[in-house]
Amino acid sequence: MLNVKDLTGGYDEKHPIVKGINFSVEKGQFLGVLGPNGSGKSTLLKAISGTLPFNQGNVQIEGKSREEYTAKELARKMAVLPQLHTQAFSHSVRETVSIGRYPYQHSWLSTWTDEDESAIKKAMESTGILSYEKQLLENLSGGEQQRTYVAQALAQSADLLLLDEPTNHLDIEHQRKLLDMIRLEVVQNGLTVLSIFHDINLAALYCDRLLLLNKGEIYALGEPHEVLKEHFIKDVYHTTISTYPHPILPKPQMTLMPEIKGEREESVPIKAEDIKIRDEYVELHTSSALKAFSSAVHNAGVGWYQYFVNRTVDAEYMCDDAHDELKEYLMEKGFSPTNTVAMMTAVPAKNAVVRQFTSHEADIVVVVTAGVGNAIDIASAHKREDVFHVGTINIWVFINGILTDESFMQGMIAITEAKTKAMYTEQIKDIVSGTFATGTSTDSVLIAATQSGPFYEYAGSATAVGKLIGRGVYETLCTALQDYKKAKEQD
Numbered sequence: 001m002l003n004v005k006d007l008t009g010g011y012d013e014k015h016p017i018v019k020g021i022n023f024s025v026e027k028g029q030f031l032g033v034l035g036p037n038g039s040g041k042s043t044l045l046k047a048i049s050g051t052l053p054f055n056q057g058n059v060q061i062e063g064k065s066r067e068e069y070t071a072k073e074l075a076r077k078m079a080v081l082p083q084l085h086t087q088a089f090s091h092s093v094r095e096t097v098s099i100g101r102y103p104y105q106h107s108w109l110s111t112w113t114d115e116d117e118s119a120i121k122k123a124m125e126s127t128g129i130l131s132y133e134k135q136l137l138e139n140l141s142g143g144e145q146q147r148t149y150v151a152q153a154l155a156q157s158a159d160l161l162l163l164d165e166p167t168n169h170l171d172i173e174h175q176r177k178l179l180d181m182i183r184l185e186v187v188q189n190g191l192t193v194l195s196i197f198h199d200i201n202l203a204a205l206y207c208d209r210l211l212l213l214n215k216g217e218i219y220a221l222g223e224p225h226e227v228l229k230e231h232f233i234k235d236v237y238h239t240t241i242s243t244y245p246h247p248i249l250p251k252p253q254m255t256l257m258p259e260i261k262g263e264r265e266e267s268v269p270i271k272a273e274d275i276k277i278r279d280e281y282v283e284l285h286t287s288s289a290l291k292a293f294s295s296a297v298h299n300a301g302v303g304w305y306q307y308f309v310n311r312t313v314d315a316e317y318m319c320d321d322a323h324d325e326l327k328e329y330l331m332e333k334g335f336s337p338t339n340t341v342a343m344m345t346a347v348p349a350k351n352a353v354v355r356q357f358t359s360h361e362a363d364i365v366v367v368v369t370a371g372v373g374n375a376i377d378i379a380s381a382h383k384r385e386d387v388f389h390v391g392t393i394n395i396w397v398f399i400n401g402i403l404t405d406e407s408f409m410q411g412m413i414a415i416t417e418a419k420t421k422a423m424y425t426e427q428i429k430d431i432v433s434g435t436f437a438t439g440t441s442t443d444s445v446l447i448a449a450t451q452s453g454p455f456y457e458y459a460g461s462a463t464a465v466g467k468l469i470g471r472g473v474y475e476t477l478c479t480a481l482q483d484y485k486k487a488k489e490q491d
């Protein structure tokens with residue numbers, strides 16, 4: 001659809017701003033242009049659209065050089081949203097959007113057709129400005145003015161859209177609506193879009209490919225995961241970022257790594273005596289947030305939290321929505337639901353086993369509540385269809401140190417393996433299959449790190465911290481299982 005070949009140009013011949021630019025955008029593709037301030041993004045867009053002559057190169061639209069189109073033909077092929085600046089307006093919203101239909105007029109407004117009318121209506125509807133179509137542009141907010149100009153470009157019904165920061169001034173609802181709408185046009189109607197973005201996350205989320213400009217030259221061009229690399233961003237923007245996956249789409253996202261020192265206080269190391277055994281729950285409150293990774297009932301997954309709760313419920317506890325019920329409970333007890341990870345057990349809180357393990361290279365605290373009424377052999381679980389009740393092994397491991405994503409995962413593996421070994425040592429069996437149980441049907445695990453102190457790149461069983469996790473969980477769980485068996489014998 002769009003072919004840019006060896007394009008070099010700028011505002012005077014001697015000092016080109018963009019140099020040797022080569023890329024193409026296929027029909028039905030969305031290309032995002034990224035780059036720091038002054039890298040030449042707007043200049044490139046102006047050179048492609050023809051508002052700025054170029055010194056060298058060629059711009060082709062549908063295989064034909066741009067110069068071969070008449071002005072009206074070109075306007076039917078390509079619509080442009082330039083970077084907007086404050087200016088005096090004297091048009092209404094409707095009049096401004098109607099200008100987008102200019103390429104379809106033979107003489108201004110005398111040939112206004114139903115098609116023109118429906119194009120401007122659709123453009124105003126999809127940008128959410130229809131309700132103020134009669135207002136003067138100068139009386140609108142920056143975001144409303146921006147949406148009016150986007151509507152004007154859309155009303156042009158062109159096959160190729162060139163957009164210079166279309167989400168400028170827009171709040172997140174209107175960013176999402178505008179980009180959803182453009183994406184839908186791309187996917188369903190084969191619209192081709194080239195758009196400049198400052199927001200790297202939005203570009204990665206909505207674009208098929210990204211072009212990263214640096215000092216007027218292409219630094220990287222490819223799918224978002226090929227361009228959004230930490231070292232590329234560091235090179236071009238002189239800023240350290242960390243990337244992470246979008247929760248539901250296969251798109252990379254990034255966050256800044258601030259360079260200010262002292263933003264986060266050094267965490268106080270966690271000690272066994274910090275774990276408080278209350279009547280109804282086991283609790284840890286830390287002075288600064290820990291990075292936690294868990295399968296808890298409340299706030300499972302990865303996050304930063306200061307409160308950790310393992311709540312004892314009745315063995316017959318049944319609830320339609322345990323998440324909501326537990327959240328209510330936490331609020332009733334004065335815990336902040338957004339700063340607390342919580343799980344449940346039928347084991348009395350007083351039976352929790354708390355141990356601290358320290359070696360010359362690592363320091364951890366392990367907390368276990370163990371009930372094995374629901375013990376199950378994972379290899380035979382598919383043969384069971386009975387209803388499971390609360391009766392769990394809940395394991396917390398607090399690590400005084402910094403864990404990487406890999407070490408969090410390896411820590412989880414170490415915990416699970418140590419649990420299985422402890423179950424075997426204590427001869428816990430699956431009551432249905434009669435084979436050795438590997439856990440219970442409702443176990444929860446939490447691993448949380450202070451993220452200050454020693455750095456653990458890995459936490460598998462070959463590492464000092466992994467060895468301590470293995471030993472700590474094994475010994476603490478064996479004790480908890482022995483206590484459980486004694487309590488059952490006394491019942």
Ligand SMILES: Nc1ncnc2c1ncn2[C@@H]1O[C@H](COP(=O)(O)OP(=O)(O)OP(=O)(O)O)[C@@H](O)[C@H]1O
Pocket residue numbers: 011017035036037038039040041042043044
């Ligand atoms: N009208 C102009 N006349 C002369 N030089 C200009 C003009 N407009 C921009 N420039 C220069 O061209 C360079 C690239 O500007 P351009 O606007 O293309 O960058 P950009 O990547 O779009 O930046 P931003 O992210 O700040 O919008 C800058 O150094 C700028 O000073």
